[in-house]
Structure formats: C-alpha cells, structure tokens
Amino acid sequence: LAALDRSQLRLAAGTWPGDGGSGTREDPLRVALPESAAAALKLAPGGEPLTLTDRTTDRTLTVEITGLYRPADTSAPYWLLDELGGRGQRTVDFTTYGPLLTGPRALAAPRVTAGPTGWLATADYASLDTSTTDALARSATASAAALAKDPALGTGASAETGLPQVLERSERALTVSRTTLLVVALQLVLLAGYALLLVARLLSTERAGETGLLLARGASRRRVAALAAVEALLLALPAVVLAPL
Incomplete structure (x- = not known):
C-alpha cells in the first residue's frame, strides 16, 4: 500500500480511489492496482473485494479495486522510491505486486500497518557550470549526511544522493573531451x-x-x-x- 504522487501516474481503467474510504473499519479499503499487476493476477476494477494478510502481524485487510494505473514514465527518478521500480511486480524468492495506491488518510488509519515514507528532491541545474562542480559534489555529500541527522525526521531516517558520482563521471568525460x-x-x-x-x-x-x-x-x-x-x-x-x- 502506498500514497503516490498522482502527477507521476496515468489512469488506465476505472477511477481513482480518493482518500481510500472514510467508512467503518469493516468497509473495504479502496485502492488502485498497477495495470501490469492486474494483468498478471487477472483482476479488474469493480470486482469482488480482496482479503490481504499482513506478513508481519497476520492481520487481514479487505480492499476494493476501483481503478488501474500505469507510471507516466518508469525512467523518471521518482520511481527510485518504489522498491518495484514502477514495474508493478517483482519476483525474487516470491512475487511482490504493487504498490496498491490509496490515500494518505487511509494509510494513517490504525487498520493499516505503518510503513516508511520517502521523498525525492531534485535540483535546478540551470546555473551550474564546470567551475562549481567540485563545490556542489562536496555540498551534496555534506547535505545528505546532515539531513539524515535532522531531528525533524526522527532517528531512523536515511538520505542518499547519487549527485557526486554523476559529477565525477561528467568531469572525467569533460577531461577526455578537452584532451581530444x-x-x-x-x-x-x-x-x-x-x-x-x-x-x-x-x-x-x-x-x-x-x-x-x-x-x-x-x-x-x-x-x-x-x-x-x-x-x-x-x-x-x-x-x-x-x-x-
């Protein structure tokens, strides 16, 4: 289950689940399923509610599929936050499907097990030039370390950035081009x-x-x-x- 940025999605069938449902605890939780996962599981919007079992607590949760969605662009950095990479399913020792899209209000309800929250920050590189790449790489590394220690994010936060590696590869490529x-x-x-x-x-x-x-x-x-x-x-x-x- 996840609350995704809907600007990164395209509705393939049915309707969005809204806030997930504001009914009683027994009412099904309204969700949208990835189109690829729906094809593999042979599911469609408007079908019978499904009962899911939490692997960690063995609690059950009934969900109702209201729609199917697909990523607008699976190569977008946003999908680095998804362990399935926006593909809808992944098989290792077992097959994982998802994420089931629902609203933030539903995820805050007691019947849903708490999970991690992730953010993706992107920068505006319009003013970047070759004279500032070294300083930017150092700043990105220091900022990620400081962000992970920020008390506002709690003690279990982690921050990662691939910018220093990208800048290093770009610097090497620029050196090769200049030498040539x-x-x-x-x-x-x-x-x-x-x-x-x-x-x-x-x-x-x-x-x-x-x-x-x-x-x-x-x-x-x-x-x-x-x-x-x-x-x-x-x-x-x-x-x-x-x-x-």
Whole structure:
C-alpha cells in the first residue's frame, strides 16, 4: 500500500480511489492496482473485494479495486522510491505486486500497518557550470549526511544522493573531451606550421633568382626586403581578416 504522487501516474481503467474510504473499519479499503499487476493476477476494477494478510502481524485487510494505473514514465527518478521500480511486480524468492495506491488518510488509519515514507528532491541545474562542480559534489555529500541527522525526521531516517558520482563521471568525460580537442588542435597547428615552412621554402627558392637580378641592377638589400614585405602583407592582411570567419 502506498500514497503516490498522482502527477507521476496515468489512469488506465476505472477511477481513482480518493482518500481510500472514510467508512467503518469493516468497509473495504479502496485502492488502485498497477495495470501490469492486474494483468498478471487477472483482476479488474469493480470486482469482488480482496482479503490481504499482513506478513508481519497476520492481520487481514479487505480492499476494493476501483481503478488501474500505469507510471507516466518508469525512467523518471521518482520511481527510485518504489522498491518495484514502477514495474508493478517483482519476483525474487516470491512475487511482490504493487504498490496498491490509496490515500494518505487511509494509510494513517490504525487498520493499516505503518510503513516508511520517502521523498525525492531534485535540483535546478540551470546555473551550474564546470567551475562549481567540485563545490556542489562536496555540498551534496555534506547535505545528505546532515539531513539524515535532522531531528525533524526522527532517528531512523536515511538520505542518499547519487549527485557526486554523476559529477565525477561528467568531469572525467569533460577531461577526455578537452584532451581530444587539444590533441587535434596541436596536430592542426603542426600541420599548418609545416605547410607554411614548405611554401616559404618554395617561394624563397623561386625568388632567389629575382633577388639576385635586383641586387645586380643596383637595388639595396633594404629595398629588396621592403618589396618582399609589401608583397607578403598583400597576402597576409586579407588572410588575417578572413581567417576567423
């Protein structure tokens, strides 16, 4: 038996059980059954009431199935709170079906054995960036430990978080990605540098005869260097402007 967040559910047949029933102790407790469990047990809404036996106290409880439900999304973190993971049934040494959905008011009644209560907290990561992941991981670990010791939750509370492990995997993946990009960038720089040296060598060899002819006709070395610089700028300046684009 459980009181679930109905925003995480979809009604497949019948009706919701409301608060579970406000009648006498002998009246059946109204519940909704998971669709998959109903198919395995061949049950449907509106059938004969069922008698359940508590495994720990041997007390009996009569329930009436008013509807069938299915999880809206079994991969949602909310179903980590369910020992069946939202699947409706699980077989280990024996088969467990459920949870039978009823209202919080019914679960507070004496005829239902008290059980644990769980909450799932999720954060807004819109403002998270790589500079705050380490601090967030430390904070999540410390907060979970402090929450488990909070006197408002009693002495039997436990708090778990998988955020530090997720952040650690993300940090490793980010490091690998950055390293890969750096290696590729270095390879491109080396390739570009080699191509530049090769072209410069070819141009220098081609210009050697022209430079010698200019020097023989009386041009100074400064004049030859200036002509070479102007020619280089005519190529380099447009490249500098267009390269970022």
